Amino acid sequence: MRFVEAAWLVTRKDLLIEFRSREIVYTTLLFAVSCLLVFAFGFVREGRAVEDAASGILWVAIAFSGTLALGRAFERERQNETLRGLLMSPIPRPALYVGKLTGIVLLLLAVETVIVPMAGIMFQARMLAHPLYLVALVLTGTVGFAAVGTMFAAMLVRTRSRDVLLPILLYPVTVPVIIAGVRGTAAVLAEDPNLEMARLWLSMLIAFDMLFVTLALWTFEAVMTE
């Protein structure tokens, strides 16, 4: 079986299950919206968001809800011992990783299509000033976050205390992605957008994506063997 074909089979399986239950999308989405609400009490003065608040709140909501989605996605594999089935099937480990990663990214992008405009409306950010930059930043940031997240969530499946260990390990390691995402988005959403800054952070995000995916592909096989 070719690599891409194998990875696509894994992604398709995950999307099909999710499409039938819609459990992760609904719970993650509602959780992300709750995050926006809670942060509003800290960062809104006189009905207006403080400077750069929208991008910060948006990325915290993405990171928090992303962790939740990652946990649920792999909990599903654990409950019926299906991860063992996947590991025993004739799929190369890196393809399994890429398949899982694609599924998670698509899921998070579905959630983001709702919460990004929502954060823009709630916190008076000018989302439509440079939409392409915004989309590129959110996309590359999500890939970077999910690249580490998929790797860690997969390897934590068989451990105890996985629910708390995932964010503890994930947030410090993804610090470069979070910083680049927040600052890049803030540069795009500012009153006076700084596109040169946005390009700088965007190119850093692309570099982080490549670094994290490469590292994960390299270590996935070593940690996912019995």
Added chain:
Amino acid sequence: MQKLFFPLAAVLAVMFAVAPVLIVGAPYESTMGLVQKIFYFHFPSWMAMFTAVFVSGGASIVFLATRRKSADAVAVASAELVVAFGLIGLLTGPLWGIKAWGVWWSWDPRGTSALVLWLIFWGYLLLRRFGGPGSERLAAAVALFGMANVPFVYWSVNLWRTLHPKTTVVSSLPVSMGLPLWWSTAAFMGLFALLMTLRTRLEHDRARLDELYLALED
């Protein structure tokens, strides 16, 4: 390494005894005065912590590739030292910051990067402790990610925020300040080596004890 333990301990005892004398003898820094002396603790502890990060990450790569138990012992020993030396750096930094800048914590690039790394290695230790059987290999992947992340964390945090004295400060120090600084650094690195031998030895003994228990049960 075991044979070197007592000579090394003796040399270090002398070095740590002489260090305060050298630090007292060093001239006062023109703007910060007495408080700058904490630098002779602060900088060496970070040096030791970053060495420990790379030792732990390197040993984890060897462990992932070869499954050698001895590499895992080195990795866990130095991960604990990352947390220990990092704590010294994280405590002395704010003490200096409140006097020099007027704030305890200023989110400067180096302090922030060190905090991030410190948290990653806390995660490493927590995963080993609470992860259950087989978590050594998973923790090794965390250490590897942590080590590979060092330049990128620093790079991104540096772009985000800058308020720290430039790195060139160290090389441009007058000899009168440089000698106590490098003396302290050498002493801290020696302490790192000493604690490493002690802790890896302990880890070996623990593994051996586990084996003996299992053999007894069979």
